[in-house]
Amino acid sequence: MTDVWSRRAFLSAAGGGALLLGAPAARAGAAPADGTHDAMRAVWLGLFLGGDVPAGAEPFRSRLADLGALSAGWRSAMAPAPGSLWPDLGYGADPEMMMQSYYRLRTMAEAYLRPGTGLAGDPGLRSDLLTGLDHLHADVYHAGQVRYGNWYCWQIGAPQALLDLCVLLYEELSASQLAGFCAAVDHFVPDSVVGSYSGTSTGANRVDLCRVLALRGVVGGDSAKIALARDALTPVFPYVTAGDGLYRDGSFVQHTWVPYTGTYGAVLLGGLGMLFALLKGTAWQVTDPGAQIAFDAVERAWAPFLFNGLVMDGVSGRAVSRGLMVADPRQVQQDDHARGHAVLAAILLLAQGASPSERARWRALVKGWMARDYYSRPLADASLPLSSLARLAEAESDTSVTALPEPVGHRLFASMDRATHRRPGWAASLSMASKRIAHYETGNGENLRGWHTGSGMLSWWGATYGNGQYSDAFWPTVDPYRLPGTTVSRKVLADGAGGDWGASRPDAAWVGGTTDGEFASLGQHLRGLGSTLTARKSWFFLDDTIVCLGAGIRCSDGTVVETVVDNRNLGAAGTHALTVGGVVQPAALGWSAAFPSPGWAHLAGFGGYVMSGPGSFRGLREARTGRWSEINRVGSTTALTRRYLSLWYDHGTDPAGAGYVHQMMPGATAAQTAARAAATGWLSVLANSETAQGVSVPSLGFTGVNFWQAGSAGPLEAGGPCSVTVRERPDGTATLCVADPARALTSLTLLWNRPVAAVLSRPQSLVSQDTGTRLRLGFGDLTTAAGAGQQVVVRLG
Template identity: 65%
Template sequence: MTTPWSRRGFLTASAGTAVALGLGTRASADSDEFATLRAKWRTLILGEGFDPAAEPFASRLADLGATARGLLATMAPATGSLWPDLVYADPDPDTDQESYGYSGNMNTSYTRLNTLAQAYCRPGTGLTGDTGLRDAILTGLDHLHDDVYNAGRTRYGNWYSWQIGAPQALLDVCVLLYDALSAAQLANYLAAVDHFVPDSAVASYSGTSTGANRVDLCRVLALRGVVGASAAKVALARDALSPVLPYVTSGDGLYTDGSFVQHTTVPYTGSYGSVLLGGLGLLFALLAGSSWAVTDPNRQIVFDAVEHAWAPFLYNGLVMDAVSGRAISRGLSASDPKQVQQDDHLRGHPILASIVLLGQGASAAENARWRGLVKGWTQRDYYSPPLNDPVLGLPQLARLKGVQDDTSVTAVAEPTGHRLFPSMARATHRRPGWAAALSMADRRITYYETGNGENLRGWHTGSGMLYWWGDTFANGQYSDAFWPTVDPYRLPGTTVSRKVLADAAGGDWGASLPDVNWVGGATDGERAAVGQYLKGLQSTLMAKKSWFFLDDTVVCLGAGIKCTDGTAVETTVENRNLGPTGGAPFTVDGTVKPAAYPWSETLTGAKWAHIGGHGGYVFPGGATVRALREARDGSWSTINKGGSTTVLNRKYLTLYVDHGTDPVNASYAYLLLPGATAARTQARAADTGWLTVLANTDSQQGVTVPSLGFTGVNFWFGGTVGTLTASDPCCVMITEKADGTAVIAVSDPMRMRTSLTLTWRRAIASVTSAPASVTSAATGSALTLTFGDLTATAGATQRITVTLG
């Protein structure tokens, strides 16, 4: 039986028995610290601690060998290309979009060489140590250097290809084939890297050298130093990481509230954030114990962010699309028909593996806790089991398998609670059996991001899109070709004008921001009141939208809806992706509706509706709602210029409120009950005393749920709602508890209040805790709280605990 490919085996193969793989004898004579770092990097990128003869590794290694043989057979060095299907010679460098494609082909050419090098170095590929393969890789490296990536070339197209993509792949190959490369070859390749990634690339923390991009650049500089035995380059890479680590208050980076932003205005925890987390984990691990270990005390911020910034957006193995930017449009590729469709699960799995790697440098308590979280996420991902992930790299797969097989690790259950991320206009809500996320936009956070021809129709994802998932159901809701087939004007939770928008409307890279300030909310950590002053993208649409996140329900209100676009305005209550078959039964007020496609009906006076296997919807007092079953065709190429043109078909069940053409003061109210049965939905609709809508106007929106002791009010303007009076715009959420206490959560979503007075006409015996922002508190027959300057709180919730009178 083949012995496990252990850490010692990898180190031995890279530094002691290089001759066995046909690499020559140079490594055995090279015992300096750089050789140690090269060996460590080999381990990090090839993986450790797994048996190459056991599954899931054996088949993955065999597939790698098959892929490598295919690449080897089609490699044909020619002027302008290394593979005929990847022409990188740009005939017209002045055409930006085309140049992006050509530079991307150069990048991909290096990535293919990296694939060949891994097939050469890994066991079980059928090509391990194959001298013919090695010589072909060397030929490819020399060809790309002489033809395109050299110190005399001026870059074109996408800067990323020249400064991150190509050099990362090139330097990985240099590490893997270090002993087969001549001094002249190494000097040529490193001169090219120095040319395209000079020290000045990290001289200023700005432009394309921030956040995840900065981490990627530091990886290039560190590996250039390791391969070229340059202590100065490695030190530069380490030091250039420091600006990434501290919290930021604007622009790219991590915020104290757990937000992560890239490209200045885009919530990106699930995409660029994944790159940042993975890159930091690799660099921390590479440099640990060396002369260049990362010792900046701010690295603890990154460790804290695992649970503060990333975990809230991970649910049973997936990472929520609400924080993945334009990556949601990357499904099937036109250039690689064999590529597996990307989705929220496949984006989530690398984050899990990165957390495992990062844990190796964290405290023992953090590492143990994180391994428990990862084990839970891995075990619960029934829709797309991580250990069967066809995209996940072998090192990442080995890390997750190691956690799964570790009997000392107990899987941690999904937590319950609410998290607000005011710095990126996002919220997450978790309850037993389900989770939800909310996407909004304001003057700091873009409606959506498009760029590089990607995410061309994500226009309304920031218009109050309400995502939700079940624990044992609907985990593929947004995974199964949702984005190319959904009606982009009917995203669940959104209020939009049907005005036709052009692809990429609003401009690239998150350029378009709504001129609104009141977006945010308040939470006690379990429940929340959240609001969005909505202005439509390239539209006259205006609306006030509120969500009250409760124990088994999300209460959704809309008011002041007006528009003069000359088109219909709709609020989408739900738009469930029912897959290719669409078999879910649909019931309204006890009547089962037709299951045929297409089908539509105006539901007049509807009190409740239920989608079998998904959840329920209640319309307080009755509402006129339109229901629609439709089979929708779409392809990834419609939303991403690099996407596959293959036509996909998915069936949808949509519920929406038609506010008519050019509404003046329209409104809506509904309750979402994820996972509820039809009987429970009907019972909630019949319990007319469960919820009282205190206000649903352009000035205030609020509700109370007596059985929960809950009151939530969004004051768009100062005024009185129920027992609450606010002097100015603010968000207030109160929970009265059975022990005779209450928590009052208040925030200034506009970040503009220099003072605020809030009165609650409820007998209060005492204030037991209050933040420094509260300058006075008067108790007795009513509570009057006076707040000082709230502009520096960045929309964060101010929590006050009182004893009820």
């Protein structure tokens, strides 16, 4: 057989424009005489394999052995028959099983090429691979076959794997086999799939389709296909104002209504990285200046959601339900850390086509995230392909790169109803929903109980603790009616309630807020999913706390309504001490109690909570058992049990105007929590009603108000619904940030009853200003600002 390794010696995985030296003569009709397509095929092979993997060093030695064992098992189980290649992957009614069959073959082909698997160059495996490819082609994936089921399997999943196989096994395939496989791809993925930027041909899906077209051109020697793929990337680059794609504020949306930075976003980054590298140095190199938007997005769109190596679940859509899959014989955990590691690897891949300064900074960021991921070490991540593992290992070992720390600051993503708050020692993420963004996404039988994710879910992590909070079987075991931070009706919902693919969007427009880049005032007009529940919720993100306000909580479902202060996953056996008002509470499972407000609570190992509003709050310790299969149709059926400590307000059945006020203090000690509760003058609640919600913290120079309608709160008066954040600085200046989250104001007047000497800087939207004993600002049309803050800097009088 052909000497695979002597060919691989000529490959360069890093350059994108590498040549395959000593390449075999081109097949008739497969490549031009100059060997361009052969060279590009060599580049793709290097990208797919990730360069030279040190087979004798860990973790690669073990991973390669596992790859060999997995492939050997699949090889022995392969039994071609009508409607299946493997008995457990019958594709007669479900094309996903056909796609998974191609995935298995691709894994086996990788084992055939890589030394250290025990199968490198094995002639029997070669024969079985060709048998499998021919069987799938004759039985299901060929020109003339009528498509059924999920479109993705036919147009992205299966053809990507098939074309990868064509590259991996190119020397072993006959010209007729290659022609037949290319004809199958042309049948299911015609040029017309990128004819318009709409439907399933947008965002990350468009990048995936371009990958198919480009590699089809390389494998089949069709330069027109490669040019089409390059040109079809063009609509991916510009910022969008609705639907799928990247927004100017850093939001990334897929499926029209779903924040998807964490999963589809990783696909987009990795896909662009592969294509940029494949086309680099060729006649089809991407030169569109819009491509810089994708490079800028690394820090504008992705970095804010990465923390200690994980990517926050609020931007991963239905993927949060994919913890363990029955189709995965290795039972590899898919969680926020695994998804984060995939994003890190995608950033390194994209860096190959970036400027030297961008490449250096991104490698430093990745090295920092890797170093801080104490909970799930990236190089021990069995879910990562070996190529990604190799890129991460190379970055980690690069002594010329100094790891960068986590950033500090606040980012509001108004176009996808998400926000991140990052302080020294902790980070938080807020998930909301509106007529623009879905409560949650379900589809293909996945994420069946994520109903209340967009009802104000407030997630948070410490720098050195709590990083497994949502990784450790959280989604299958948590009470889905008690997601942390949410206000929900306990009305029983059916699995998948609200409809698939982001159909569950509330009729609410005022969702968003303002930030000066460090602190923030955010609000949500909440309307419950499948419920009569309505409420006004506000969050004020400060230096060591998040102040949470609720007002106008109303419901007529005939069920109890609750606001969840927090719901901490304590793991399989956690007994973290809970102290309430200085008294340590029982640690026994089943403990439950009610406490008066004002009051405070502290959970050892996590932080503190200060309750200062109306109503009592409750606490509960419980062990909850669930299965991934209960929230995902292909999830593992293994029962999992985790312990939880929940704190919540019980607003009673059918509340008619309930409210709450509390602070959440990540990482605070019991003494710090008690001191904050005793410092009654530290925080002033300016308003907490259906007209406005606002707070003031004089020691921070902070005033924040969310006006649900025209009104006043403390020193601020607004002529219409808006969000206002004011920061007074020690240098005698102040910054006012004003936004129209509902995107409905054609004009707005704001009064600040504070002496102001002069306006130092202003946005274009400011059409009038009056200074003196008080400040009067007049804004013009804000409907086109997409909820973005309008910042005014003044000198105080």
